[in-house]
Amino acid sequence: MSVVAADVSKWALRNVSFELPPGSVTAMVGANGSGKSTLLNVLAGHLPPDWGHSSIAGRVAYVPQHKPMYKSFKVADVLQFGRRMNDVWDEERADGWLTRFKVPRRLQIGDLSGGQRTHVTLALALGARPDVLLLDEPLAELDPLARQKVMRELLTEVNDNGMTLIFSTHVVAEIGGVADRLLLLSNGRLLVNGDTDELLEEHVLYTGPHASKSPVEGPVVLAKHGKSQSSYLVRSGGARIDEPWTARYVTLEELVVAHLERAA
Numbered sequence: 244m245s246v247v248a249a250d251v252s253k254w255a256l257r258n259v260s261f262e263l264p265p266g267s268v269t270a271m272v273g274a275n276g277s278g279k280s281t282l283l284n285v286l287a288g289h290l291p292p293d294w295g296h297s298s299i300a301g302r303v304a305y306v307p308q309h310k311p312m313y314k315s316f317k318v319a320d321v322l323q324f325g326r327r328m329n330d331v332w333d334e335e336r337a338d339g340w341l342t343r344f345k346v347p348r349r350l351q352i353g354d355l356s357g358g359q360r361t362h363v364t365l366a367l368a369l370g371a372r373p374d375v376l377l378l379d380e381p382l383a384e385l386d387p388l389a390r391q392k393v394m395r396e397l398l399t400e401v402n403d404n405g406m407t408l409i410f411s412t413h414v415v416a417e418i419g420g421v422a423d424r425l426l427l428l429s430n431g432r433l434l435v436n437g438d439t440d441e442l443l444e445e446h447v448l449y450t451g452p453h454a455s456k457s458p459v460e461g462p463v464v465l466a467k468h469g470k471s472q473s474s475y476l477v478r479s480g481g482a483r484i485d486e487p488w489t490a491r492y493v494t495l496e497e498l499v500v501a502h503l504e505r506a507a
C-alpha cells in the first residue's frame with residue numbers, strides 16, 4: 244500500500260517515478276538544482292506536472308524552503324490564521340511545538356530569527372494534522388542541537404500519529420537513523436529510490452590491488468584507481484571476496500556521495 248505515488252516530469256524533472264508507504268520517513272537528497280523543490284511542489288499540488296501524475300492519500304501540509312509568512316504578523320496571529328484557514332486544526336499540537344522550542348508568541352515574524360521562523364512554520368504545518376508532511380530543507384536554519392531535537396520530535400509525530408514525512412536536505416550525515424527511505428535526485432532524474440537499510444546492505448566497497456575490472460558481480464557505482472590500488476563500490480548484495488581484497492559496508496553519506504559523483 245502506498246500513501247504517496249508519483250510518476251512525473253516537470254521542467255528539469257524527467258520521469259520521476261516512486262511510491263512511498265504510509266508512516267515512512269523519506270529523505271530527498273540531491274545537488275543544487277537537481278529538482279527537489281520542484282518535486283515537493285508537484286507533490287503538494289502547487290505545480291501541475293508537465294507530464295504524468297502524482298497523488299497523496301489524505302491531508303497534506305507543505306513547508307517550502309523560503310517559509311513565506313506575513314512579516315507583520317505576530318506569532319500568535321499566525322496560529323489564529325492556521326485555526327481559521329484549516330478545516331482540521333489541532334491547537335494543542337501547534338502550540339506545544341512553539342512551547343517546546345521556546346518561540347515568543349508576542350514577537351512579529353519579521354523580528355524572529357531564521358530558526359524561530361522555521362519553528363513557526365512547522366507548528367503551523369503540524370497543527371493542520373497532516374497525513375503527509377512535506378518539508379523543503381527544514382533543518383537549513385537550525386543550529387546542530389535544534390536539528391537533532393526537531394528530527395526527534397518529527398519522528399515522534401510519525402510514530403504517534405502514523406504521519407508520513409518527506410523532507411529534502413543537503414546534510415546527508417544527519418539522515419542516518421532518521422530516514423527509512425532515500426530518494427536521490429541528480430539533474431532531474433531519480434538515481435536511487437529505496438529502503439535505506441536495504442541500500443546499505445546492497446552497497447559494498449571493495450579495495451585491493453590495481454584492477455581494471457570489478458572483482459565481484461553487480462553494478463559498479465564508482466571505481467577509483469591509485470598507482471597500486473583500486474576500489475570499487477558495487478551493488479553486490481554483500482558478495483564476499485578473497486584476500487588480498489577487503490570489503491566493507493559504506494555509510495549512507497558515502498553511498499550518496501558516490502552516486503552523485505558518478506552522475507556528475
Ligand SMILES: Nc1ncnc2c1ncn2[C@@H]1O[C@H](COP(=O)(O)OP(=O)(O)OP(=O)(O)O)[C@@H](O)[C@H]1O
Binds near residue numbers: 256
Ligand atoms: N519556473 C521555472 N521554469 C523553468 N525551470 C525552472 C523553474 N523553476 C525552477 N526551474 C529549474 O528546475 C531545476 C530544479 O530546481 P529546484 O529548485 O527544484 O532544485 P533543488 O534541487 O530544490 O535545488 P536546491 O538544492 O538548490 O534548492 C533548476 O534547474 C531550475 O532552474
